[in-house]
Amino acid sequence: MRKLEGYISSAANPRVKEWAKLLDRKYREREGKFLLEGVHLVKEALDARWSLEVVAFDEGSEVADQFASYMDEVEEAEHGPSWVPVSPDVIAKCSGTETPQPIFAVALKRPPERDALFGEDRALVAVLDGVQDPGNVGTIVRSAAACGATAVVLGKGTADLYNPKTIRATMGALFHVPVLEADLSELLPEARQNGAAVAGTSLQSSRSCYDYDFRGRGVWLVFGNEGSGMSACVSELVDDNLIIPMSGRAESLNVAMAATVLLFEAQRQRLG
Known part of the structure; x- marks a missing residue:
């Protein structure tokens, strides 16, 4: 089973600040990463085997139930995203919408396929x-x-x-x-x-x-x-x-x- 990381409650957490910076284009280009917001996009990325670094989800919601099968997949330790339970404040900090969905992911850009x-x-x-x-x-x-x-x-x-x-x-x-x-x-x-x-x-x-x-x-x-x-x-x-x-x-x-x-x-x- 994919190891669940510790709960993050504060939007001032250093990791959260790094994730939130990905809302800015310059930071996305520098880091080679981007944010995926919402159930549909995160599931699409997981089904496509896209490289995800982190999946953060609101621990107080029921969204984790929709991703139980993904969390339970047996993979090598170095593969697959980390699953991080977070607070609504963290979700809001890393969202570009006024009413954010209770899950987002940090995804890695892929090199151009000329x-x-x-x-x-x-x-x-x-x-x-x-x-x-x-x-x-x-x-x-x-x-x-x-x-x-x-x-x-x-x-x-x-x-x-x-x-x-x-x-x-x-x-x-x-x-x-x-x-x-x-x-x-x-x-x-x-x-x-x-x-x-x-x-x-x-x-x-x-x-x-x-x-x-x-x-x-x-x-x-x-x-x-x-x-x-x-x-x-x-x-x-x-x-x-x-x-x-x-x-x-x-x-x-x-x-x-x-x-x-x-x-x-x-x-x-x-x-x-």
Whole structure:
């Protein structure tokens, strides 16, 4: 049985202070760690065998009952997280929400998997160019995982994947699709050199996404900033601009919605 550590009651405890610092991006980047908040995300991480350092839970709640099977797993001493009972004050200190759930985990970042980008002949890659809203970024990661995309690439100006808001929006999908940060001015030409098509979205385009061929080769779909679209330098690296036809009255779609439509159109064609 996984050893349970001693109860921590004070939010001023040195370990708690270290955990709480992970709410800050600079500290996350320095330590290579991030926080997972809530029952669903912690279970998703455990089921995916993601490296977790600590799982802290409110001892006064019944949440531990939901994780009894995980705590009872027989593992080697050096593997698996430490399970730490804590007070509600500790939970609140390490949460980015006003009404925190009674459990969180400290997770370890994984190194970028560049092989995922060029290891498949018909890769489907979602590329984010300056998508600033964490909710949009998390939703696109979730859609990419759901349709079996090869990877998601976060370009300059895009919200941090490990922002608590982004992670919540992924609903655990970040454990099921590789997500990398990269300089798009370098990576997109490399994708083209490897035979992939690079396509973007534009309201000025006349080419319907439903007329585009997603089947013949790898496709990298680029989605730009919520207000200004793709940056000028990235636009120059796009082979085709696509539009999502709309028969009703709306100026445009939210970037996460547009990404979902295109990713699932690619899936439809490839499975059809």
